[in-house]
Amino acid sequence: MIFIIxxxxxxxxxxxxxxxxxxxIIGTGLLSHGVxxxxxxxxxxxxxxxxxxxxxxxxxxxxxxQALILTAIVISFGVTSFLLVLAYRTYQELGTDNMEKLRGxxxx
Amino acid sequence: MSNLILxxxxxxxxxxxxxxFFYKKIILQRIFSLISIGVSIIVTLKIIDTIKxxxxxxxxxxNWDAPFGITIVSDMFSALLVLTTNIIAxxxxxxxxxxxxxxxxxxxxxxxxxxxxxxVIGAFSTGDIFNLFVFFEVMLMASYVLLVIGxxxxxxxxxxxxxxxxxxxxxxxxIAVAYIYSVVGSLNMASISERISEVDSYGILTVIAVxxxxxxxxxxxxxxxxxxxxxxxxxxxIPILALFGALLTKVGVYSITRVYSLFFYNDPYVFSLLSxxxxxxxxxxxxxxxxxxxxxxxxxxNIVTAIGVILFGFSTLNADSFTGSIFYLLxxxxxxGALFLLIGVMIYITGTSNLKYxxxxxxxxxxxxxxxxxxxxxxxxxxxxxxxVGKLLIIQGGFEESNYxxxxxxVLSSLLVxxxxxxxxxxxxxxxxxxxxxxxxxKTLLFPCYLLVVLSVLIGIGSEVLIPYVSLAAxxxxxxxxxxxxxxxx
Numbered sequence: 001m002i003f004i005i006x007x008x009x010x011x012x013x014x015x016x017x018x019x020x021x022x023x024x025i026i027g028t029g030l031l032s033h034g035v036x037x038x039x040x041x042x043x044x045x046x047x048x049x050x051x052x053x054x055x056x057x058x059x060x061x062x063x064x065x066q067a068l069i070l071t072a073i074v075i076s077f078g079v080t081s082f083l084l085v086l087a088y089r090t091y092q093e094l095g096t097d098n099m100e101k102l103r104g105x106x107x108x
Numbered sequence: 109m110s111n112l113i114l115x116x117x118x119x120x121x122x123x124x125x126x127x128x129f130f131y132k133k134i135i136l137q138r139i140f141s142l143i144s145i146g147v148s149i150i151v152t153l154k155i156i157d158t159i160k161x162x163x164x165x166x167x168x169x170x171n172w173d174a175p176f177g178i179t180i181v182s183d184m185f186s187a188l189l190v191l192t193t194n195i196i197a198x199x200x201x202x203x204x205x206x207x208x209x210x211x212x213x214x215x216x217x218x219x220x221x222x223x224x225x226x227x228v229i230g231a232f233s234t235g236d237i238f239n240l241f242v243f244f245e246v247m248l249m250a251s252y253v254l255l256v257i258g259x260x261x262x263x264x265x266x267x268x269x270x271x272x273x274x275x276x277x278x279x280x281x282x283i284a285v286a287y288i289y290s291v292v293g294s295l296n297m298a299s300i301s302e303r304i305s306e307v308d309s310y311g312i313l314t315v316i317a318v319x320x321x322x323x324x325x326x327x328x329x330x331x332x333x334x335x336x337x338x339x340x341x342x343x344x345x346i347p348i349l350a351l352f353g354a355l356l357t358k359v360g361v362y363s364i365t366r367v368y369s370l371f372f373y374n375d376p377y378v379f380s381l382l383s384x385x386x387x388x389x390x391x392x393x394x395x396x397x398x399x400x401x402x403x404x405x406x407x408x409x410n411i412v413t414a415i416g417v418i419l420f421g422f423s424t425l426n427a428d429s430f431t432g433s434i435f436y437l438l439x440x441x442x443x444x445g446a447l448f449l450l451i452g453v454m455i456y457i458t459g460t461s462n463l464k465y466x467x468x469x470x471x472x473x474x475x476x477x478x479x480x481x482x483x484x485x486x487x488x489x490x491x492x493x494x495x496x497v498g499k500l501l502i503i504q505g506g507f508e509e510s511n512y513x514x515x516x517x518x519v520l521s522s523l524l525v526x527x528x529x530x531x532x533x534x535x536x537x538x539x540x541x542x543x544x545x546x547x548x549x550x551k552t553l554l555f556p557c558y559l560l561v562v563l564s565v566l567i568g569i570g571s572e573v574l575i576p577y578v579s580l581a582a583x584x585x586x587x588x589x590x591x592x593x594x595x596x597x598x
Contacts, residue, residue, distance in 0.1 A: 016276065021268065028275045035282045042290035064295070065286075068238055072282055075245045079278075082252060083271050090264040102265050 001041050008034035021087050021097040025080065032076035036069045112158065113165050113182040115151045116190050116229045119144055124222030137218040138205055144222070145198045152191040159184050160577065164584065164594035166235065174596045175299040181235035181595055184581035185434060189232045189362060192438050195563065196354045196445040197225055199556035203449050204347035206552045207456060212258045212345065220257070224250035224351065231359050235595055237288065238295045240363065241281050244327070248274050251356060254348045255340065266343035273336045277326040284319035287312065288371075298595035301370040301588050310375065317378040320367050321385075328360020330419060331389040334412050338396070341408050346452030349404065353411050354445040358437060361415055365422050365433075369585045373425075383423035387514050389416030394524035401463045403451045403536070406528050407444070410487065413521055414440045420514055421502035429505025430582035431575070436498025438578070439486075439567060443495065446483045446560035447529070450476065453553050454536060458544045463532065468541030476554060477537045479561050484533055486564050488526035494568035495522075497575075 008030050015027030042065070049057030091097050123144040130136050159165055164183040168174060182190075201221065208217065227247025234240050252274075256267040289295060291312055292303050307313060322333065329337045337357075341349055364382075372378050393412030400406050418440065421433030451461070453476055458466040470477045482493070489495030499522060506515030567574060584590050 016272070024272060028272065028279075031276065031279045032282075035279045035286070038283060039286040039289075042286035065289070068282075068285070068289075068295075071238070071242060075242070075278075076275075078249065079245070079252075079271070079275055082249070083268075083275070086252075086256060086264070086268060086271065089259070090268055093259070093261050093264050102268065 001037065005034050005037045005041065008037070019099050021090070021099060021102075024099070025083055025087060028083070029076070029080055032072070032080075036072055039069050039072065040065050110158070110165065111167060112151065113155055113167055113180055113233060116148050116155070116194070117180075117226055117233065119148050119151070120222040120225040120229065124219045124226065127219040127222060128216065131214075131216055131219070134210075134213055138201070141201055141218045141222060142198065145194055145201065145225075148225075149191065149194045149198065152187060152194060155182055156184070156187045156191065156577065159187055160580070164591065166595050175294055175296045178239050179235035179296060179298070179595055180233055181298075181591070182233050183584050183591065183594070184577060185365075185585060186232040186362075188434070188438060188577060188581060189358070189441075190229050192441045193225065193228055193232070193355055196441060196560070197221065197351065199445055199449065199560050200347045200351045200354075202556040202559075203350070203452065203553060207449075207452055208345060208347050209258065215257055217254075217257060220250050220253050221351065224254065224355075226250075228355050228359055232362060235297050236295055237297055237300065237367075238285055241278070241285060244281065244359070244363075245278065247356070247359065248278070251352065254351070255344050257348070258345060260343075263343045266340045270336060270340040273326065277323050280319060280326075281323040284316055284323060287316050287319065291316070296595065297366070297370050298592040302592050302596070304371050305374065313372065313375060314377055317368070317372045317375060318381070320371075321364065321378070321382065324360045324363040324367070325385070326360070328357050328364060328415055328419075329389075329412055330360075330415060331385045331392060334389070334392075334415075337412065338405060338408050341411075342402075342404055346448060346455065350445050350448035350452065353408065353448050354441045357411055357415055358441055361418055361437065364419065365585065368422075370588050370591065373588060379423050379425060382419060383511070383514060386416045386420035386423055387517050389413070390420065390517055390521045391416075394521050394528070397528035398524060398531075402461050403454060403463060403532055404461045406532060407447050407451060410447075410525060410528065411444060413525055414444070417499065417502065417518055417521065420518060421498075421505060424502070424505045424509050424511060424514075425586075426505050426508055427579070427582060427586060428501050428508060430585055431579045432498050432501025432503075432505055434581050434585075435571070435574070435578050436495070436502060439494040439498050439564065442560050442564050442567070443483055443487050446557055446564060447480075447487065449553075449557045449560065450480045450483060451532070453550055453557065454480075456553060457546060457548055457550065458542070459546070460544065463535045465544060466536050466542055467539040468537070469545060470537040471541055472545060472547065473550065476550065476557075477533070479554070479557055480537070481533055482565065483557075483561050484529035485526070486561075486568065487529055489522050490526075492568050494564045494571070496568060497571045 012031035048059035049055040051060040169178045230243035325333045396409035421429040486493035489499040
């Protein structure tokens, strides 16, 4: 699991550092996946019954990381979709998706 | 336990939702959002009064007991910040009635401002570290929309960068939360604070502390991480810029203060790191504000300096400097709001933000000039105005801990700040009247500026009245036991 997270982070960093806007967005997506997996691992992958009353099990799974991941997924989904729309509008208005050309005027 | 402290979050949330339904009726939206913020201010005053008499107020959502459910906590520090936030939002809204273009107003501007308030106020009053993340995202989402509203090329370009920076910061925030959950096994801030002193391995705690510093530092624009701020803020139209400059960075500062005072209070390494970063932030902010000829940029760099001063006071870790920092934080929110609105009026009159092309405003607009002068000297901290008390206490605290270099730099920075804003005054208001000075009715625009400037003067003169509240807030920050006790009810 840790290796997968590491690889995801590596790819995400590489993509975010690239010039094309679309690649950067994919990079942020990968980054958030990596983070969610990290959240799951950090909670400790305990095996056990569902954390419900009346299960009478020896051990229970910790439900909190899942709840956190769910929240984080929803948020990152919203942000990514907004970012995609914004990138499209930027492309329409400015005619480029190259970050080098999006630097802005030097002396404003 | 009373539900009163939920109202500052719920009122703007409901208002925002209702406003979406009336998105075509601008006048109705204006009146409705003003009323809603007015009610929020009254409620917050009531909360402050309750905290003063009864101590820290908490609400456990859905009646889950403290370490398990989400707790909303309101102590003096957060209540004072919520009050200031509402006042600034009130002033910015009045300003935007006239100062914002109609096509921007049409696209849900008022609703989004309410959602921004939900995020900011929620971040100030939550007692759960993951909930803090959620409110951060609410605030950021609203700020993305506000930054891009109007669709100019410059805005689109800067918003893309702003979002990418913040998405990465959010990812780091979740990583920090994940680490702290794995080490401590709780997300409630009070319960983390209680258990963190039992953790043996200092190494991982320092890593978490630095991660939090990076995350909140990106939001709050401290030294290595403020690179995005001048570009992004410069793109926004003035009322939105005033809201951002007065509120968003301060949320970052608040979070650093809250998290560090609760979690890492016995880790001297992170505090000395914070102190060094704060000093470098002050220096770079001051250099930036002197280097530009653009009024927007000058004030934006002054935000950076102020952040440095507040964090320096906080990193000194004693009662005086804490009181000073909180006082300066409140002062800075108000005065930055006022300054941004005032330069907004100047830009409205001349149609440019470049100081080279504006001069001689004094002749036609004397009141604007005097308001600006008062705001400027108040920012620099000349007695008896509001900046003085905060800076005095911060420097006093610095000397008590014999941090002479830092205190000296804070004093020096006031001079540089004064120089940078007086430059605007001298070039913009004095001299021959340039031809782009037009005659425009600015009464409605000036009203919110007066409101904030007068408030700042009152804070300065009436600091005797305010100090007990502020020092109560500082006391609670210095003694996390109070906070833990109030939340966990042991």
